[in-house]
Amino acid sequence: MEISNGIRGLRFRSEQQSQQNTSAAQGPQGSRETQLPQRFNVNGNGTMNVRIVRSPKPLIARKIRSLFSKSQPDTISELFADERFLSKFFFYFAPEERGTLCQVCRLWKNVLYHPKFWVDVTPIIVCRELSRNDDQRCRFYESLQHRGFDTVCLFGATDNEVSDFVAHFQTYKKQIKAVSLRCSNVTDTGMEVLFKKLPCLYKVELSGCNEITETGLWSCLNPKIVSLTISDCINVADDTVGAIAQLLPSLFELNLQAYHVTDASLAFFSAKQGYILSILRLHSCWEITNHGIVNIVHSLPNLTVLSMSGCSKITDDGVELIAENLRKLRSLDLSWCPRITDASLEYIACDLSQLEELILDRCSRVSDIGVGYLSTMTSLRRLFLRWCTQIRDFSLKHIYSMRNLRVLSLAGCTLVSGQGLCGLTQLHNLDELELTNCPSATREVCLYLRENMAHCLVVD
Amino acid sequence: MLKLSETKKRNIKSSEMPRSYACDKAVRMPMIKLQSLEGEVFEIDVEIARQSVTIKTMLEDLGVEDDDEEPVPLPNVNAAILRKVIAWCTYHKDDPPPPEDDENKEKRTDDICSWDAEFLKVDQGTLFELILAANYLDIKGLLDVTCKTVANMIKGKSPEEIRKTFNIKNDFTPAEEEQVRKENEWCEEK
Numbered sequence: 001m002e003i004s005n006g007i008r009g010l011r012f013r014s015e016q017q018s019q020q021n022t023s024a025a026q027g028p029q030g031s032r033e034t035q036l037p038q039r040f041n042v043n044g045n046g047t048m049n050v051r052i053v054r055s056p057k058p059l060i061a062r063k064i065r066s067l068f069s070k071s072q073p074d075t076i077s078e079l080f081a082d083e084r085f086l087s088k089f090f091f092y093f094a095p096e097e098r099g100t101l102c103q104v105c106r107l108w109k110n111v112l113y114h115p116k117f118w119v120d121v122t123p124i125i126v127c128r129e130l131s132r133n134d135d136q137r138c139r140f141y142e143s144l145q146h147r148g149f150d151t152v153c154l155f156g157a158t159d160n161e162v163s164d165f166v167a168h169f170q171t172y173k174k175q176i177k178a179v180s181l182r183c184s185n186v187t188d189t190g191m192e193v194l195f196k197k198l199p200c201l202y203k204v205e206l207s208g209c210n211e212i213t214e215t216g217l218w219s220c221l222n223p224k225i226v227s228l229t230i231s232d233c234i235n236v237a238d239d240t241v242g243a244i245a246q247l248l249p250s251l252f253e254l255n256l257q258a259y260h261v262t263d264a265s266l267a268f269f270s271a272k273q274g275y276i277l278s279i280l281r282l283h284s285c286w287e288i289t290n291h292g293i294v295n296i297v298h299s300l301p302n303l304t305v306l307s308m309s310g311c312s313k314i315t316d317d318g319v320e321l322i323a324e325n326l327r328k329l330r331s332l333d334l335s336w337c338p339r340i341t342d343a344s345l346e347y348i349a350c351d352l353s354q355l356e357e358l359i360l361d362r363c364s365r366v367s368d369i370g371v372g373y374l375s376t377m378t379s380l381r382r383l384f385l386r387w388c389t390q391i392r393d394f395s396l397k398h399i400y401s402m403r404n405l406r407v408l409s410l411a412g413c414t415l416v417s418g419q420g421l422c423g424l425t426q427l428h429n430l431d432e433l434e435l436t437n438c439p440s441a442t443r444e445v446c447l448y449l450r451e452n453m454a455h456c457l458v459v460d
Numbered sequence: 461m462l463k464l465s466e467t468k469k470r471n472i473k474s475s476e477m478p479r480s481y482a483c484d485k486a487v488r489m490p491m492i493k494l495q496s497l498e499g500e501v502f503e504i505d506v507e508i509a510r511q512s513v514t515i516k517t518m519l520e521d522l523g524v525e526d527d528d529e530e531p532v533p534l535p536n537v538n539a540a541i542l543r544k545v546i547a548w549c550t551y552h553k554d555d556p557p558p559p560e561d562d563e564n565k566e567k568r569t570d571d572i573c574s575w576d577a578e579f580l581k582v583d584q585g586t587l588f589e590l591i592l593a594a595n596y597l598d599i600k601g602l603l604d605v606t607c608k609t610v611a612n613m614i615k616g617k618s619p620e621e622i623r624k625t626f627n628i629k630n631d632f633t634p635a636e637e638e639q640v641r642k643e644n645e646w647c648e649e650k
Contacts, residue, residue: 072596074536076588079595080626092567092611099644103619106631109640116564129645136639143643 086111095121115148122180124153127161141168145175151203153180159190166197178203178227185209188216195220205229214239221247231257231283238265245269253279261285263292269299278303281333284310290318297325307333309359319344323351330354335361335384342370349373361386371395375402386434387412393420400426409434418445425452434459492519493531494546496539501531504546511549513598536596541589548579548602558600569608569615576605584613584625 073079080086090098090112098117102109123144131137144152154165162181169176176198186194186209195201202224206212213235221228225248230236237260244254245268254277266288269277277300282288288311296303303326308314314337322332329352334340340363348355356379360366367390374380375398383405385391391413397420399408405427410416411434418440424433425448433449433456435441446460490506492515510516515532534542572580580587591610594603614622623630632640 072536073592076592077627079592080628085595089607089611091565092569092607093615094566097615100617100619101622102644103632103637103640104622104630105628108628119564131642136642139639140643 081107083107083111090117113143113146118147118149121149122151122153122178123149124155124182125157125165126155127157127184130161137164138168141165145169145172148175150175151178151180152176153182153205154184155182157181157184157186157190159185159187159193162186162190162194166193170197173198174200176201178205180205180229181207181209183208185211187211188213188219191216191220195222199224201225203227206231206233208232210234212236214243218243218247223247223249226250227253229255231255233258236260238262238268241265242268245273249273249276251277253277255279255281255283256285257283258285260287262287263289263295266292266295267299269295271299274299274301276302279305281305281307281309282311283307284336286310286312289313290315290321293318293321297321301325302328304328305331307331307359308337309333310336312337312339315339316341316343316347320347323347327351328354331357331359333357333359334363335359335386336363338362338364341365342367342373345370345373349376352377354379356380357382359384360388362388364389366390368392368394368398372398375399377402378404381405382407384409385413386410389414391416393417396420396423400424403427403429405430407432410438411436412438414439416440418442421445422448425449427453430456432457432459436460494542495531495533496537496542497535498539500539500542502542502546504550505553508546508549508553511552511599511601513600515597534597537593538589541586541593544579544586544590545593545597545599545602548576549599551575551579552601555601558604567604567608569611572605572608580606580609 073082073085080089086108090101093101095118098112102112131140152165154162157165166173177200179194179198179201181191181194182205188211191212204225204227206229208231210233212233214237217236217240221243228244228248228251230240236256236258240258241256241261242265244251249272251273261282280296280300280303288308290313292311293308293314296306306322306326306329308318314334316339319334319340320343322329324347332348332352332355334344340360342365345366348358355377358374358380361384364387366385366388371385371391372395374383380402381404383399383402384407385395386409389412391410392415396416399405400423403426406429408424408427408430410421414437416438421435421438421441422445424430430453433453435446436459438460441460446458449456449458491503492506492509494502494504494509494515496502506519510519518532537545580590582590587606587609591603591606594606614625617625620630622628630637
């Protein structure tokens with residue numbers, strides 16, 4: 001393009017020069033005007049482009065002025081009062097920070113009170129701090145609806161507060177898709193109100209709600225629920241799992257943290273769930289043993305995420321069952337299971353060919369041999385070996401060959417050396433490396449790692 | 461003043477060039493002249509100038525010739541700022557085009573490259589002028605990095621401090637102000 005223009009320009013210039021010589025006597029304005037008709041004559045014969053490549057001064061100035069004079073802010077105050085600019089500018093702030101920006105002036109508040117700025121944000125309403133004044137409370141709930149929140153968290157709520165909340169959201173009840181109740185004294189009645197009045201609820205979290213009983217859950221849970229999290233509710237035991245298994249055929253994700261849940265409860269899961277349930281996390285359910293795993297494996301063959309974190313009675317036999325039967329697993333969390341040894345890792349490496357994430361925090365019996373087995377897994381992307389205190393440099397040599405790793409944590413591995421850590425630069429795809437509490441991860445080592453792995457975040 | 465006479469000299473030279481040398485010039489990068497508010501003219505590579513979407517659109521719409529004597533007037537940009545903008549565009553001329561903006565996604569502000577960070581170590585007035593120029597000329601990369609710098613500047617400030625920075629009037633009544641404050645006292649990301 002440039003070359004052809006240049007050649008055309010070459011031709012123009014040579015014509016111009018001859019014309020300029022003839023019309024040298026005239027003033028600049030005059031010469032321009034006479035040049036125009038003359039050049040057109042020349043162009044008429046040739047194969048010139050039809051674009052206007054040179055126009056009289058007034059026309060070009062007018063066109064430039066029209067292009068540039070679209071209403072653009074001239075000063076900084078105008079710029080920061082321009083809605084179009086602000087809509088883009090506010091995306092440079094995290095949601096917590098946008099809260100402050102709402103308070104600057106009315107214009108900023110009006111721009112910010114738009115659902116697109118509050119996607120993926122959950123307001124935590126601390127009920128005890130809610131205003132006693134009806135009007136203020138009403139306006140507060142209105143502002144939540146206005147901003148299009150679909151998830152709400154109620155902290156420290158009582159039955160009255162739940163009823164009040166639901167009453168205010170009546171007109172927009174279809175908006176709420178997920179509710180979370182934390183550290184609340186809500187009883188079965190309150191919970192019933194919540195579930196009945198919010199028809200589009202599909203994700204529920206109950207955390208630290210000690211007044212809720214299993215009877216309540218039996219009457220509340222409805223088939224629309226896709227994701228359920230129950231943690232630290234003292235009355236939850238085997239019967240709850242029975243209720244879940246019976247009442248929630250579309251359940252996709254279950255996070256359960258309950259000290260009284262036993263192996264028998266896991267037998268409640270039937271083939272009905274087996275098709276859909278993909279994510280199962282049993283945190284700190286320390287009554288679960290290998291028998292429980294038999295039940296899981298039998299009825300839930302399609303699991304992609306399994307966490308047995310804190311189920312301290314699990315042994316290598318349990319892991320063997322998991323590896324042989326849950327072939328679709330993508331993520332496995334065996335942290336805080338101190339009875340796991342290298343044998344488990346051998347089973348995992350042999351059978352779980354799709355595993356992308358493996359968490360072995362605090363599995364203190366894992367040693368270099370186990371890591372050696374893991375190094376054969378090409379699918380592994382994220383590996384967490386926090387506080388696996390038997391890991392030495394020999395493990396690191398195995399890890400060097402795991403070229404697909406993106407995230408690696410060696411926090412608390414006290415026996416690895418600085419030199420071994422420096423060899424980690426061979427992992428070209430590493431995005432994140434955690435080395436907290438590693439005595440050999442000195443400032444020099446970290447500097448070396450940061451310099452040689454430019455796009456990796458090294459946490460120390 | 462010096463700058464103007466220098467450019468004049470260059471122009472005279474090009475028109476007096478013998479034809480064979482003009483052939484070489486045909487293959488060289490075309491230039492464009494930009495004129496600041498005070499009338500100072502800067503001649504730069506067209507490819508560098510095309511980082512400004514406004515200038516690029518103008519070139520495509522008007523078909524301005526590469527050896528045009530006519531400088532493009534930029535009445536909203538003074539010479540000092542225009543010089544800085546050209547310096548930024550020249551450094552970044554080989555950058556890949558910025559990816560299509562996902563309009564509704566939160567943007568990071570901690571990924572300003574070190575050259576840009578040094579470049580933007582200027583007083584607040586200059587920074588604001590740069591952001592205005594980048595907005596006026598529609599230079600995406602420069603607007604992005606100046607917005608990030610300004611955002612970092614006001615993060616953590618109270619509403620009153622933010623108002624002072626941008627000279628914004630507080631048009632809330634005391635009751636409204638209290639209401640908005642209460643409506644924003646919480647936050648958690650999913």
